[in-house]
Amino acid sequence: MNGYDVIVIGGGIAGISASISAARLGCKVALVHNRPVLGGNFSSEIKVHITGASGGGHMFARESGIVDEIVTEARFSSIFGRSVWLETAQDIVLLDMVKQEPGIELFLDTEAKEAIMEDSSRIRAIRVESEKGSFTLSAPIFIDCSGDGVIAYSAGAEYRMGREGKEEFGESLAPDKPDGYVLGSSLMFTTKELDHPVKFSPPGWAYRFEDKDLPYRSHSPRELNYWWIEYGGMLDTIKDNDRIKEELTKILFGVWDHIKNRGNHRAENFILDWIGQMVGKRESRRFIGDYILTQKDLEDGTLFPDRVAYGGWSIDLHPPAGIFDPGHPCEQYKLPDPYSIPFRSLYSENIENLMFAGRNISASHVALGSTRVQGTCGVMGQAAGTAAYLCKKYDLMPRDIYKNHIKELQQLLLREDCYIIGIKNEDPEDIARISKVSASSSRKLEIENFTTLIPLNSPIGESFMVTDSRIDDISLYFSSTREREIVLSLYKVNSLKDINLDDLIATSREKLKANFEGWIDFPVDRDVNPGYYLIKVDGSPDVYIGYNPRSFPGIQRIDLSSKFNTARGVYPLRLNPPSKPYGPENIINGISRPTCSAPNLWISEEGFPQSVDLDFPEPQRINTIYITFDTNLDTPEPFRNVPEPECVRDYAVYYKINGERIKLLEERGNYHRRRVHRFNEIECEGISIEVLSTNGDLCARIYEIRIYRF
Ligand SMILES: Cc1cc2nc3c(=O)[nH]c(=O)nc-3n(C[C@H](O)[C@H](O)[C@H](O)COP(=O)(O)OP(=O)(O)OC[C@H]3O[C@@H](n4cnc5c(N)ncnc54)[C@H](O)[C@@H]3O)c2cc1C
Incomplete structure (x- = not known):
């Protein structure tokens, strides 16, 4: 050993x-x-x-x-x-x-x-x-x-x-019969634009590609991701790696020759900036x-x-x-x-x-x-x-x-901040789970902001959580170039992803004047059971609806034209009376990301500082605090160019003893979702986290707090 x-x-x-x-x-x-x-x-x-x-x-x-x-x-x-x-x-x-x-x-x-x-x-x-x-x-x-x-x-x-054949596991996407083929390997390259034209002469051994040889393979010189320069799926991607690399190099130069010298790709000023020398593999054993x-x-x-x-x-x-x-x-x-x-x-x-x-x-x-x-x-x-x-x-x-x-x-x-579908925090060592949670404020479910207005050519849907037992009005943001009637239908559904339109609660119609832009209130006037509701707005020509491309926990945009239905972004929405699904109790509900059942996070009202308090039933000795902030888990990895605005940036942690609040630590410039703070063991009656600012959002957001004595 x-x-x-x-x-x-x-x-x-x-x-x-x-x-x-x-x-x-x-x-x-x-x-x-x-x-x-x-x-x-x-x-x-x-x-x-x-x-x-x-x-x-x-x-x-x-x-x-x-x-x-x-x-x-x-x-x-x-x-x-x-x-x-x-x-x-x-x-x-x-x-x-x-x-x-x-x-x-x-x-x-x-x-x-x-x-x-x-x-x-x-x-x-x-x-x-x-x-x-x-x-x-x-x-x-x-x-x-x-x-x-x-x-x-x-x-x-x-x-x-x-590849297994279809029969072995009943896989419709498998080939009819098993074979030895795998996903092929690739060599990547990157390009750079200069301020003057640069010629390119391919090496004599490069392949030559015409447009007809590159069907369905978009190839602009600005493209960064030439994953389709792929070869070797019919060879042994381990033993034949050298041969695959040689072929991929011939292909890569052939593709670049095509972009530079064949057809009009507006590539005159582009050069090859970097060429991969390591084969990227997709599959072997x-x-x-x-x-x-x-x-x-x-x-x-x-x-x-x-x-x-x-x-x-x-x-x-x-x-x-x-x-x-x-x-x-x-x-x-x-x-x-x-x-x-x-x-x-x-x-x-x-x-x-x-x-x-x-x-x-x-x-x-x-x-x-x-x-x-x-x-x-x-x-x-x-x-x-x-x-x-x-x-x-x-x-x-x-x-x-x-x-x-x-x-x-x-x-x-x-x-350790992994997600396991359908499994909650049941850690008996987590002292936060036995605490009473309260907060300086909690935001209501409401989206006021939007970046654009999109045509209401076809029906749109949005589902949301209702915490009250009444819906008086639902308001949406529209613009219209002509006088139009808008029909809104409200359905009771079983989750934010449920698109079963069997349980119609109300239908409401409102007129838009020509050249109108603003909020429209749809009277609903119903006693309801708290839960999930879905609105459907019928398509209407010459009408546009507010759209915010950033998703929001607790509200789910539904694409009624797609098989999979859920869609990124939200339509601005107001509810009267307001729904309040972002309470501080979410911080210890055991789930630390939005699901189709709940947003699972605390969101404060706008303005700082905001604080959340966890009070223990009796004094506890603690030495570690885990905090999970919101880094908008809906933003796919490659599109994250700046710290997520929702993420808390500056915050302080206090502990409470004999009715006093004593500062334990202060952090500045955070952009991570998960922060773990370890400190010398203290005895306290509770902790308080004060959010001083975020990376842009006007509200404080916390998914989870865990407290331990290790
Ligand atoms: C062109 C291309 C495009 C792709 N597109 C995407 C994409 O957009 N997004 C995405 O997430 N995935 C993409 N994939 C898939 C993804 O890159 C791989 O499936 C993934 O990298 C596999 O991860 P891994 O950690 O198992 O292996 P690897 O990333 O291959 O890492 C394994 C490492 O082990 C090392 N190693 C091998 N043998 C030994 C040894 N004997 N001793 C010590 N070290 C060894 C290797 O050098 C290698 O660095 C793409 C793959 C390719 C080729």
Whole structure:
């Protein structure tokens, strides 16, 4: 033993998340990575941006936990004081995050070569090679996050490579018969615009592409994401990697030659700024766990009792011939909801001390089409790293954690800001759960602001929570160029996502004058049961409705023309009497993101300071406070260019003793969702958090507060 509790192989998003999570819980971790920079496909060597469940079109589904820390830090790093998107500095951000964990020993430029076995079902150590030579690292638990599963393969872990046929798992998206094809690999490039024309002559060995050779493949010189330069799906993406890279290089120069020299792409002033030298892989080996996740699980949203992670990216499958396929370069099958990922898909069926996370998990080829995105890889990594901690705590193997400690694993993941569909905080150690919560104010459900007016060509819908037992009026914002009548129908529904229009409560009609713009009150005048309601406004020509592209918890825009119905953004809305779903009690309700049942956060009225108080039934000794702020989980990762305005920026924490409020700490310049404050143990009767400002929003917002004595 070198004294490690766990060895993680591969420093992509999955491996980084696994390492950080295990180290934060007290494990001694060796992270073995064969490149000079961390990040895997996200690194500056490959430049694939992180997406996840939110990118699959699901509301408030962006990954929290370590993935959110990575994305947030990479975008708004305090180290560089600027956005570092797609620049080499993001490698340094990852390095810094790993270096901040004293429990991680990082081996960069170190190739994990082979597993050294205790017996046929247990790994004792791994042999690695670096400039220092060949040496071994040993630990009781191994997590293979290397994508290709180098150590898992060497250990003899069961795996598959290629596509299952339709029949095996009843997957409609699988090919009729099984075959050896996989998703192909890619080389990325970036461009730069100069203020003068620059010629480009391709190397003689580059391919030549005409427009007809690049169907459905948009290719402007400004494009950053040439993911469709794809090849190798019909080869062995591990053994044939050199050949695939050579072909991809010929393709890349051929595509650039096409953009520069063939047809009018307005590319005269553009140059190639950077060309990837590392192949980005999408698929190779998938290792077999106690469960294989399938298309059906993703589509049905199977809620596994051992769920520890989730995904939501569409099932994104590519033709094996890649760029040489005359059809679309990918087919994306949108999923109705985010789906859960069972812990049994993260450990090996036959190697007892081996887990995996990332694109190599136990999933069918079709399911991999969704699980492979890096946000999802990261949450799986955090789950595996957290499970490694429990293996150490109980001196057990991963399968034993599944059998005997799965609830503890789930609760730990929630504590560390992961999301597990349908599971609430039930941590008995969390002192906040027994406290009485109150706040300086709570906002009512109302959207006043909008950025644009959009045509009301077809019916629109919006659902919202009603906390009162009466609806007198509902008001919406319109403009109209001609005199028109607007018809609003109000329905009782079962959740914010429910679009069943069977239970009509009221219909209200109002006239808009020609050239009108403003709020229109629709009288409803009904006693109602508190719950969820949906309004439908019939389409009307020459009429426009206010629209705000930013989603808002507790209000759900419904696209009545789409199969999946929920849509980003909101229509401005006023209710009379007001609905108040943002009370401070949400802070300890156990869920720390909006769901289709509730917004699950406290939002104050406008103006600062605002405060929230947690008072204990009797004095408690405490030394740690977790606070979860709002970073708008509805903003997909690649679109986060500035700190989220909703996120609290400056705040102070007080503790209460003998009726006095004493300042414990003050933080300035926050832009993170999750903050953990550790301090010398104190005895107190409660705590108070004073919000002094946000990154732009006029209200204070907090999802969750947890209080511990560790
Ligand atoms: C062109 C392209 C576009 C994509 N688009 C997106 C997208 O838009 N959004 C998104 O989120 N995902 C996207 N993906 C998918 C995503 O990038 C991968 O599925 C994901 O990176 C897998 O994460 P991982 O951590 O499992 O593996 P990786 O990111 O591959 O990281 C594994 C790391 O392990 C290292 N390693 C391998 N072998 C060893 C060894 N023997 N010893 C030590 N280290 C080793 C590798 O060098 C690598 O850095 C795309 C992929 C490609 C190729």
